[in-house]
Amino acid sequence: MTRYWIAALAICGVAACRRPQLGDTLPGVTTAQRAQFDSGLKVFDSTFTPQVGLGPLFNASGCGECHEDPVAGGGGDEVEHHAAVFHPELAGAMCDVLADKGGPVFQDSVTPALHAALGIDREPRPADATVVAERSTPDVFGFGLLDAVPDSVILSYADPNDTNHDGISGRPNRFFDGRLGRFGRKALVPTLREFNDGAFSAEMGITNPSVPLEGTVGGDSLPAGTDPAPDPEIGARALVLTDVYVRLLAPPAPLKQSGEAKHGRDVFAQVGCTGCHIPTLTTGDNPIAALRHKQVAAYTDLLLHDMGPELGAGDICFGLATPSEFRTEPLMGLRFVTHFMHNGRATTPEQAIEMHAGEGARARDMFAALAPADRAALLAFLKTL
């Protein structure tokens, strides 16, 4: 009997009871899914060259070049540039993401062949862009769970006219075809698959079955001979494997909370942070069991909130989002983040909180007015996420 318990404990210790490590799959994936995850990681960590499709405009030579800290799928210190034209006076056309001029992502690197042809070191920014904004590299842990949250759950938190008078009026962003958005700092992109497939093109210049045509250089066609690899530059299988890898990446498991952190969790709610940073979202039905009907400690509502004119002054519009509207950033895995906010300008959670304005002003002010012990408790709680 003793031997039985020792064996059971050993199995438990190395498998089911093992605390998920950063970079692991979600619990409950099948053997086949695990194999696809491992293959997808290889694509994610690949370094592409111009001979196999990189560029001729790009921000990175592989997913893992930016999403790397502290492991593949994590964040990074790279900052890229997005540009747009904001016309608040034009109803229905207030935001031009400059897609006809190479936008909204203006790549910061070029291949040697494009440099030789045009003498440029990055994609030219259109003169009519009202702003060129910086974007930091987010981690992608738990994105599969965010993808699996039904639209109806997200929309249930929307209160565009602030009918409950709490000063918070989240509203949804929409992709250009009218579908609800959720991915990206402005919640433009509806699905994880599109987010991933589009990134191959926008971030690495790699055409694929979803984006079969190469982008332009500021709206102009590519010079002859600067894009030698035949399109599509990666195939459907690589695309699917990458998607499986990102989709099945587990969010970092929250740490066990001390008494102080538990108190901080309550303070987090009391000062109003949970008005936007909704602690738990529930996924819906899903073909992947590991994503089906799961609770995810996301700390987001995936909606847009007006964060005030200071943050808006340096940012772009995107879809329906005005420059000052941002999606509530998920806080899962916050303890691993080293650069905060959409542009990475904040280096501590305290700084990030201080930058909250607009709909976040009330919570920011209440945080500032907290007794030192409560303030420390809230920060201790954040360090458990």
Next chain:
Amino acid sequence: MHRATLLSLASFVVPVVLVAQQTTVPHDSVQGAVRTVDVRTRSLEVTSGVGYAIRVVRLQVPAAVPITDRKSGQGTPINLAELKPGDVIRVSFGGRQTGFVAYTIERVGRMEAGVP
């Protein structure tokens, strides 16, 4: 012999018919937001894409192209001038030497209102 003649004719006619169809059969479709409408030149631009790989599709809209509005539920005909920036439309189109040409346009909603 008669059958052989028919087969020969068929082998000649079928490719001709296929070539002729290539100018009229839609080869692609897009659902996106109207970016610009130019009634004078009968052209419009549609923004769509995949993730952050966002593209603008420029289309010519010949006068005979059916433009309908889904809202009524019966595909009510509307004019090109009634399309506005921010309208979500579904377009079937094909390529010509002069660029893309719309075959059908259906307005399915407004971007801010959402389209399921």
